[in-house]
Amino acid sequence: MAGLLEGHIAAVTGGGSGIGQGICQAYAREGARVVVLDVNLDGAHETVGLIKAAGGKASAVRLDVTDRQACRDIAATIARDGNISILVNNAGINRRNPITGDAAAVAKDWEDILSINLDGVFNVTHAFLDQLRATRGRIVNIGSIQSFVHVSWPNSAAYTTSKHGVLGFTRALAAELGKDGVRVNAIGPGLIETRINAEARAKNPDMVANVMRHTPLNRAGKPEDIAGPAVFLASDMSSYVTGCIIMADGGFRTV
Template sequence: MTVATKRLALVTGGNQGIGLATVRRLLASGVQVLAVDLADDNLVDLPLHRLVVNLAAKDAPARIVDAITALGSGLDILVNNAGVGGSRRLADSDDLLIDRIVDINLRAVLRLTRDCLPLMKSGASIVNVASVFGEVGFPGSTAYAVTKAGISQFTRQLASEISEKGIRVNAVAPGLIRTPMTETRLERDTSYRDAMLGATPLRRVGLPEDVASVIGFLVGEDASFVNGQVIAVDGGWLTCRYLA
């Protein structure tokens, strides 16, 4: 298979965590990948295309579309993974914090997806990375939870709007996953760790590869009739929450 005939995937936040695991998963399945992030130090040894860009920047969607167009083919897979945490209770959230979280976690996703849609044809697939915190209330994560709830609804809304073109739209909602973004909180915040791990029936912290494997399924032919879904990848936390 030549590069020109490979499916092309765009993965945002591809330099670490779930994004990096997804990049590796797609490469292993023979997909050509364009990875976008604020840095690319973990990508330099991988056989892919990469672009360093701040997704919150006004020109970010145009730069990414130009990079895709330069590869000489349309876009077959879009994985909207990039996101930031650090959320707090609403009373403790200043404008700077709210703007940072909303700009990256929600606004950038809508802008980039909108501008990528003209490059996508029938058979293409979009997967958004939501969160279990967007499905239920969880104290101390207001802005983050609201943006992830928005991603879940965006998934359903977009599926209703573009599926007639043969483009599927789904989302994954990770639970407690060990990533660079969650590592510090897992080590320092015992109440958070206990509330998440102690309420996960499988009794373990998830790995980025656990989420990447579901993303790999959703963009593949085996999921050709899966559309408009938000799939929890959380060891059962969302539906079976309990403490030992």
């Protein structure tokens, strides 16, 4: 049986670890050729190795999403082998420091988080826009529970702001690009066990317990839990879906 993404070329930022790696593997399993973009080239190579070992097609490219010119250059290079039809904006970082903390540290968190999590999404999307319009493509942005605010979820102003921005960008682009046949959606993962939160989980079990008390499925997620919605949003299965955020959070936000 043909895969759901046969004939597609997918670019995935932050594809060298965690959720991005899981999405890359799932897309390759469904027949897409995957371009794994990551500032950590070793991680990107690891993902490519996993995909190739399973018989899929993938290549690794080092990209820092904060470097707007590099995004443009890499998009142009990739286009020589064919236009991408799927873009996943997944690269991201998180730091949870109170806004009332050390002023210099708070300002640095703000700059780093916004430049990767939000400006990075703009930089990459804009660089691939012509390709996505030419292929009537699909954009999948990785938002968060923190695309919304909930008192029992551990917060941080910079990260929350960045993920609200990702949701706003998703909706604005869906409205603007629908006429070109480009669909733009987001996924809102709950607590997913990856490197981004490994230290927080280890140092702060109360945080995890607090989140789980509000999570009907009563477990943290794995990258595979995000891969399914990501395949759905990239495939023709979601041909009439745009401008939405699919929460993959064990029910945290729903109940």
